[in-house]
Amino acid sequence: MIAEILSTGDEICLGTVIDSNSAHIALSLDEIGIRVTRHNCVGDDMGELAEILSEIGSRADIAVITGGLGPTIDDLSAAAAAKAVGVDLQLDHDAVKSIESYFAKFSRKMSRSDVKQAMLPVGASPILNTAGTAPGFIFKIGRCRCYFLPGVPREMEKMISQSVVPDILIFQGKPPDDISLRKELSVFGLPEALVDEKLTGFESLFPNVKLGMLARFPVITVKMTGTGKDRVRLADEIEKAVNWSAEKLGDKVFSKDGRSMEGEIAFILYKNKATVGVAESCTGGLISHLLTNVAGSSDYFLFSGVTYSNDAKQTVLGVSEETLQAYGAVSEETVKEMAEGARRVSGATFGLATSGIAGPSGGTVEKPVGTVCIGISTKDTTVAYTFNSPFKERLSNKQIFAICALDLLRKQLLIKDNK
């Protein structure tokens, strides 16, 4: 089954709007086992539109086309579809009813220009739009079953789930032959090239599993997609592939379920009924922001003191002036006292603290931009580590520092966990 997506509209083609519709459509089709092979986009131009629709009609089995169904003169999709096949447009009475019933909700009547939206190519069948005025339609071009939908994300998304997906399932007449299983490993602390190198030999060991990698700085997701006909054998092969890869990548793997770092921390803290208090200097609130992105985080995240000034480090966290003067704000001694302060102030099981130089300025010869000290305080002990990021850029460093700190906390939690 070859599936394609076509986005239409000058605003997307010229770049003033980022196309998020195509990603939504691709994910929705992937969920029912259909892999999209190609995305296309053209502007509001009759020639371009008719041409690309003909091409898609000769290449694909199904296609989802968004945009160009509205009432204005630059809405050309229905006319272009008719032109690609060589038929006329005609008023579709079901489409008229769809528009009328939408307006009725707001006690409004159709205007003359709205009627244009019910002019469909001869042979098309309308798709109801309950969230807006422009109906969609299903229309065969060449060998391809084409679903024309409005470009407004809210309307398009509803129509995908309510009409397009059910129609495709009926059209297929049966579930897809191949079963598709997916697993993800989350990795931190290795560059993409090295992850790839460490997984050399994967293809020959696991011939039915496709290996992919997605770098979302500073985390790399290793994706394994298995395709086959025998679910049990496939699940077994993918399980072995996951374990083999996890062994090769060692403690750089922080989740075998594709969790985010903050999701993994949430999982472990929750399981252990543990809580955390944070003290952030160079990460500037990013650790707290990440932790609180997880719903339910108020169960284990109690407090973070974003102490940018030395004054705040002393007043809020109780870091001693002597330590700050003797070792400086970016030192293992200072982050230890910050971590202890965060734990004491919040009453949490764990205290986590960062102090470093995110850049672009502020570095010295001994402590260059990219230096970060991380402290962790528990009931029994307080430890600190120093790391160096190769980056000179502020945002990259904040991100790498935050994930690095959370990864240390994760490792500390696993030690507690194993006791």
Next chain:
Amino acid sequence: MIAEILSTGDEICLGTVIDSNSAHIALSLDEIGIRVTRHNCVGDDMGELAEILSEIGSRADIAVITGGLGPTIDDLSAAAAAKAVGVDLQLDHDAVKSIESYFAKFSRKMSRSDVKQAMLPVGASPILNTAGTAPGFIFKIGRCRCYFLPGVPREMEKMISQSVVPDILIFQGKPPDDISLRKELSVFGLPEALVDEKLTGFESLFPNVKLGMLARFPVITVKMTGTGKDRVRLADEIEKAVNWSAEKLGDKVFSKDGRSMEGEIAFILYKNKATVGVAESCTGGLISHLLTNVAGSSDYFLFSGVTYSNDAKQTVLGVSEETLQAYGAVSEETVKEMAEGARRVSGATFGLATSGIAGPSGGTVEKPVGTVCIGISTKDTTVAYTFNSPFKERLSNKQIFAICALDLLRKQLLIKDNK
């Protein structure tokens, strides 16, 4: 001149990543007078890649291709380009130097797999990448001059402005006749459709200025691009267009220079030698994270207490137990005490506080998900406001709450500013 864009990568084709590169490239080309006619996207598949490159080679005069230049096995762009033309790959020594000089910055050496990135099709010329390891390259396929760039936005954007645009201008044989000037308004607090409605009539008043809109939740950037031959007249028309639009949009415009909200706050605080202390509940560190993304923020950002628990609100910020019991954590009374506490603890000129219900759960009939109270404390007074976001989703609410709080601080700062 026919121009196309091709994005490559399973993550985009399958929809797990939204393609924002293509919009950036289309806008960059539009600036030098080149309209992109088509966007294309295929996954990491050698057959698909080679086929679409051949098609583009027969259709377009120039094309920008992103992704697939890295060191891993699913990086196939160079091999697919070679296949489309029927040539081999060979080690390019300038490309090796580009990779080596990037690694030298971090005192690291190339690994074996990094060398793959210097294997270019015979006849290609490399494009330097100063922000990452994978060099790009220029390669003729059919009649089309193709620019292959990495998919990492930061790297790709640099290479577009530093190498691709200059090369296209040389390739065209002359600088474009038309001058292009651009201005941006940053808008918060209006939906896109309403911004559009308020600017009705723009086209007829300013015929040489093209209006565009870019929604990056929750901020909308109104883009105005003027094209013409007379720089002085064009600058005058675009200036008038900016002022006319700013008047129509009123105090929803927070920057006439396209600044981010945190950039605008930084600008005003810095100009006024003022400082800020923050107390965050529902925003969970996001306000601090945004403020500290600006380089030099330690000059005006002193402290943020991310007080998720009521205990921390009392211990760190001095919120009274009576207030918490009588009015609850999400109340104007509580955020006032939080804002005063943040100002007192940090010694800052301004105190800013948030408390609300980001969701997805935790709402009540009186205080549904989306409710946020924001407090601002100055030397003279403390005020509080309540807002309701229509969203039920945690991350959207954190973002809208944070920008809303910063916008109130901005308005407060402008009052002080005018005194």
